Amino acid sequence: MTVKECYDAINGDYAEAIGRFRSDSNIVKFIRLFMNDTSIDELKTAFYAQDYEKAFRATHTLKGVLRNMAFNDFAQDVIDITEMLRGGKDIESAIAFFPTIVNKAHTTNEVLVRFLSERDLLA
Numbered sequence: 001m002t003v004k005e006c007y008d009a010i011n012g013d014y015a016e017a018i019g020r021f022r023s024d025s026n027i028v029k030f031i032r033l034f035m036n037d038t039s040i041d042e043l044k045t046a047f048y049a050q051d052y053e054k055a056f057r058a059t060h061t062l063k064g065v066l067r068n069m070a071f072n073d074f075a076q077d078v079i080d081i082t083e084m085l086r087g088g089k090d091i092e093s094a095i096a097f098f099p100t101i102v103n104k105a106h107t108t109n110e111v112l113v114r115f116l117s118e119r120d121l122l123a
Contacts, residue, residue, distance in 0.1 A: 003027050006115040010108050011073030020070065030069060031112055032121060037065055040105045047098055055094070056085035059101075074104045 003024040007014035021027045039062035046055035059082040066075035077100055084094035116122040 001115050001118055003115075006031075006111060007070070009111045010071060013070040013072045016070040016072070020068070028116075028119070028121065032116065034065065034069055035109075035112060035116070037062075039065055040101075044102065047095075052085055052088060052091055052094070056082065059085060071108065074108055077101055077104055 001009070003017075004014045006012075007017060017027050018024070021030060039058055043055055043058035043062060046052070046058050059078055063075060063078045063082055066072075066078055077097075081094050081097050081101055084090040084097065113122060
């Protein structure tokens, strides 16, 4: 799988990523860093603890990470839940939408693991 194919598989924006990172090797470097990011785990922990203020902070961080990586499809879902959580505005909708975020995280992770595994870069 090429870097572009990886981005296509997660509905990311390869053109944006290459514009930002300047090379596929840099993108791969940042994908590896992304795999160690704990934002999604912090979000899950906060949701399960019903700490929606902490969940808001975690979504805000995750949104930034995803946008920097140009994982735009996943980022848009996180933007949506961030706005639901902002100031406790719509907790019920956020709770209902949360499984979408978990599923998107799982799908993205599967693609990235496969991509890195094919390159013997999974560490």
